[in-house]
Amino acid sequence: MVETYGQLNAQRSNALLVCHALSGDHHAAGVHSSGDRKPGWWDTCIGPGKPIDTDRFFVVSLNNLGGCRGSTGPSTANPETGEPYGPDFPLLTVRDWVRSQALLADHFGINRWAAVVGGSLGGMQVMQWAIDFPERIGHAVVIASAPRLSAQNIAFNEIARQSILTDPAFHGGRFYAHNTVPSNGLKLARMLGHITYLSDEAMRAKFGNELRAPRPGFNFDVEFEVESYLRYQGQRFVERFDANTYLLMTKALDYFDPARDHGGRLADAFRHAQARFLVIAFTSDWRFSPERSREIVQALVEAGKDVSYTLIDSELGHDDFLMAIPHYHDVLRGYLRRVAEGTFT
Amino acid sequence: MSGPSLRPDLALIVDWIRPGARVLDLGCGDGILLAHLTQTRQVQGYGLEIDEPHITACINAGVNVIEADIDDGLKEFRSNSFDVVIMTQALQALVRPDLTIAEMLRVGRRAIITFPNFGHWRVRRSLFRGHMPVTPALPEPWYATPNIHLCTVHDFEALCGERGWRIQDRRLLDRSHREGTRMRIAPNLFAEHALYLLEAPAGIAT
Numbered sequence A: 001m002v003e004t005y006g007q008l009n010a011q012r013s014n015a016l017l018v019c020h021a022l023s024g025d026h027h028a029a030g031v032h033s034s035g036d037r038k039p040g041w042w043d044t045c046i047g048p049g050k051p052i053d054t055d056r057f058f059v060v061s062l063n064n065l066g067g068c069r070g071s072t073g074p075s076t077a078n079p080e081t082g083e084p085y086g087p088d089f090p091l092l093t094v095r096d097w098v099r100s101q102a103l104l105a106d107h108f109g110i111n112r113w114a115a116v117v118g119g120s121l122g123g124m125q126v127m128q129w130a131i132d133f134p135e136r137i138g139h140a141v142v143i144a145s146a147p148r149l150s151a152q153n154i155a156f157n158e159i160a161r162q163s164i165l166t167d168p169a170f171h172g173g174r175f176y177a178h179n180t181v182p183s184n185g186l187k188l189a190r191m192l193g194h195i196t197y198l199s200d201e202a203m204r205a206k207f208g209n210e211l212r213a214p215r216p217g218f219n220f221d222v223e224f225e226v227e228s229y230l231r232y233q234g235q236r237f238v239e240r241f242d243a244n245t246y247l248l249m250t251k252a253l254d255y256f257d258p259a260r261d262h263g264g265r266l267a268d269a270f271r272h273a274q275a276r277f278l279v280i281a282f283t284s285d286w287r288f289s290p291e292r293s294r295e296i297v298q299a300l301v302e303a304g305k306d307v308s309y310t311l312i313d314s315e316l317g318h319d320d321f322l323m324a325i326p327h328y329h330d331v332l333r334g335y336l337r338r339v340a341e342g343t344f345t
Numbered sequence B: 001m002s003g004p005s006l007r008p009d010l011a012l013i014v015d016w017i018r019p020g021a022r023v024l025d026l027g028c029g030d031g032i033l034l035a036h037l038t039q040t041r042q043v044q045g046y047g048l049e050i051d052e053p054h055i056t057a058c059i060n061a062g063v064n065v066i067e068a069d070i071d072d073g074l075k076e077f078r079s080n081s082f083d084v085v086i087m088t089q090a091l092q093a094l095v096r097p098d099l100t101i102a103e104m105l106r107v108g109r110r111a112i113i114t115f116p117n118f119g120h121w122r123v124r125r126s127l128f129r130g131h132m133p134v135t136p137a138l139p140e141p142w143y144a145t146p147n148i149h150l151c152t153v154h155d156f157e158a159l160c161g162e163r164g165w166r167i168q169d170r171r172l173l174d175r176s177h178r179e180g181t182r183m184r185i186a187p188n189l190f191a192e193h194a195l196y197l198l199e200a201p202a203g204i205a206t
Helices: A093-110 A120-131 A151-165 A168-173 A182-196 A200-207 A225-240 A244-257 A260-261 A290-301 A318-322 A326-341 B006-015 B032-041 B052-061 B097-106 B119-129 B154-164 B182-184
Strands: A002-005 A015-019 A058-062 A113-120 A136-145 A278-282 A307-312 B022-026 B044-048 B065-068 B082-088 B109-114 B166-173 B192-197
Touching: A015 A093, A015 A120, A058 A093, A093 A120, A093 A244, A113 A120, A113 A326, A120 A136, A120 A260, A136 A326, A151 A182, A151 A244, A168 A182, A168 A244, A182 A225, A182 A244, A182 A318, A200 A225, A200 B154, A278 A290, A278 A318, A278 A326, A290 A307, A307 A326, A307 B052, B006 B032, B006 B052, B006 B082, B006 B109, B006 B166, B006 B192, B022 B032, B022 B097, B032 B044, B032 B052, B044 B052, B052 B065, B082 B097, B097 B109, B097 B154, B097 B192, B154 B166, B154 B192
Parallel strands: A015 A058, A015 A113, A113 A136, A136 A278, A278 A307, A307 B065, B022 B044, B022 B082, B044 B065, B082 B109
Antiparallel strands: A002 A058, B109 B192, B166 B192
């Protein structure tokens, strides 16, 4: 599934691709109907007059292959069997996604993106674009991302996967046929993920260690506000997300490592990139910490590429890349304005 | 480029930079020097900055800017990865200026450093009268100044001698950024601004 915002100009030179993160989809901005509870996942940033200005850019946002929001994925019926693919759906890498996005560009007649923009796992796709299709991307905006996951990061993903895989309702990925979903496992995976996307400070500010009842009950019911919040978030996620897609997306994260093909030297991976880069990190993000963004920056400097980097003072954690933090949006707006005007020298 | 004309001290620096050089500018401010060097010298440059409005200004000017604190060092930059490392009017605000200069000469073959001369007669006059100087080059009062390691032209050259940093060139300027006769006679007394082009001692650079 794909959504677009804004108008493609006659030269087809104002196209901007937005790459989504782990649980994102094509619905990045705006609302589909007045009854929508929430706008698209990056509505803070995409729209008329916003940093990704739809008055200037033709913005393309898609649900990646393997997703569960309209694009072909594990929950799609396999035409050969009529049953959902489930575990038969191949694992995909960031490189596969970028290749499919290139086909999407062809479909729109877009030879070259003015910019490709993404946060977290989306930022990995941006880097892969610059590496695999150097002549098809003018600017690479990499936000709250990493050149590859740390062992700690992979460990979180592994716990998330194990909670899904060991849920009896998972049925080896063929839960569709059993008319069930591994909701406990998926819920746990999301709860864990959610903790890592928030900073300690943000959780303290949001929940303190407030009890919901006047005094502790000394049992395992929901007693603290944070428990209630996590269970709610977990439950909501189960209602909208496919467990097999979650497994697939976390593996794509784990596998991403463009330096692997270059003897571990990230700078060599970037050697043929032609895009100019903007890299942005957030102080309170410990899942994709600023140190990881600096690795990207240093590799780009070493490779002699144009790159700017800014570290945004933030409080929420990884999710801050979705927030309208003034300095963050100033930088993004200023950079993309020049992209739109074509005034980089 | 038609734009605001460059500050005279920055214009002199431009003469020290060969076309196409790889340049790192520490404390690059709003990026005006880098923008100018890119236009007139086709350099490939990056600025380091820590101040948010300056970073935004660099982005708006299309200058490569990397958020970093100079006092944290340049350890992420590889040795000899730049032709020249520039630092204008920031030396005196560093925690350890000597360590930073050593880092500049590790990362770049050459270093360009400018600073206000604390040996200038206005400074001496203030001190003689018993007050910390407030001069055009050092406008803040003692309690609000970011300048914690001021030095004179003599001090700076003594440090260079001690560490084996070779002074390739220097420019000493008065308040209107001019060089004059007085400057030749008693530079440490009359120079308000000092500009130095340094090179690492032979043998250290690899």
